Amino acid sequence: MQPGKGTGSSERTDMAPQGGLIGSDLGAREGTQDDVQRAWTVLMDVMDPEVPVVSVVDLGIVRDVSWHNGHLHAVVTPTYSGCPATEFIEQTIEEALVNAGFDNPVLKQRLNPAWTTDWITEKGREQLRAFGIAPPVGSASKRSLLSGEDQVNCPHCGSEHTERVSEFGSTACKALYRCNDCLEPFDYFKCI
């Protein structure tokens, strides 16, 4: 769900803490659509620790923000099962929400549907490229097991003459490439 398009699903409301109205923020009232929108805006400034120029919203990690029982609920989906940054990201999101005045925000992890690079926004892709990381090419939902890698252009000079050095780069989400024109190595954000 994208910012401003409604409050979305009720994510396990039975598990919500007994916040009640008194414990909630903003002068003990129920949150409105404006508060949800404000939370999205706050999260737009929370950057991914591995790619510090792209926000958790543009990476598609934040799936839903809604208001239940006097507390803001945010649904977060991990990029990779073993991503060591997952806990750190969740902690950062929580801190940002608390600092913005949301009292005891509730963070939920959602595994299904699994995160896909298709969820990275256009803005996020531009920011990746500007940071020197080639954004994912093509659609994750349309690839088969042994299909070759798509054409990846060099984020530095735009050249198409690139080659893959390693299926895995410095983190699980990236592969390592080399540009045969400007000769610079670069990371490619793998399409999953």
Added chain:
Amino acid sequence: MTKYDDLIEYLLRVGDSAVVKGQRLCEWCGNAPALEEEMALMNVGLDLIGQARNWLDYAAELIDDGRDADQLAYCRDERAYRNLLLVEQPNGDFAVTMAKQFFYDAWQYHMLQGLVESSDERVAAIAAKALKEVTYHLRRSSEWVQRLGDGTEESHQRMVAGVEEVWRFTCELTVGDEVEQRLAEAGVIPAPEAIAEAWKATVSEVLTAATLTVPEEARSFYLNGRNGVHSEHLGILLAEMQFLQRAYPNATW
């Protein structure tokens, strides 16, 4: 060994296999033949540890005796581990490692494809996540098996020896036991026969492309990882992996 409900048993099998495989891969840290290869092996290991955590988190919730996923991984004895025999085998040279990895990846790939359809929502969710990662793993290990098998005389010989070394442990990948049969009937997991058939097809395709002979189907023998009867290698692996938590219980950092 304590016997749990079928689902818990299964979660432990899948989760323990991922833990042990991840730990074995970590042994290549600082020893891999090339820097890129080392990063790849570590990343695959990291994916597996993450998957293990998802499976063991769920197992711990169902066991519900106060232990969490960490305690299941770090404080259970060898006999309580349900991992496949294949994954506990020593790394050997790079060809042995890749043979093991390929057989395991192919098994995971076909199993997870079925688990995505599980009647258990949580299982389906964990599987969907893991499947994306394992697809990459399988692609990579298949490529290596082919590159080494269909490479130089030396690399071909090594790959032949690698397959020979671990083949007998693949018996567990192609034979389901009564726990798995019951879960399959309940729609929680895919039929073991279906996984076995798909696994054999992938293995045969890749080995043939690698100019390697597909060995005769491995037969069960006296060891049984799923029931905690392991080869001599698991205890040593766990001794190293569990040392810190055993020596300094509940240590954190």
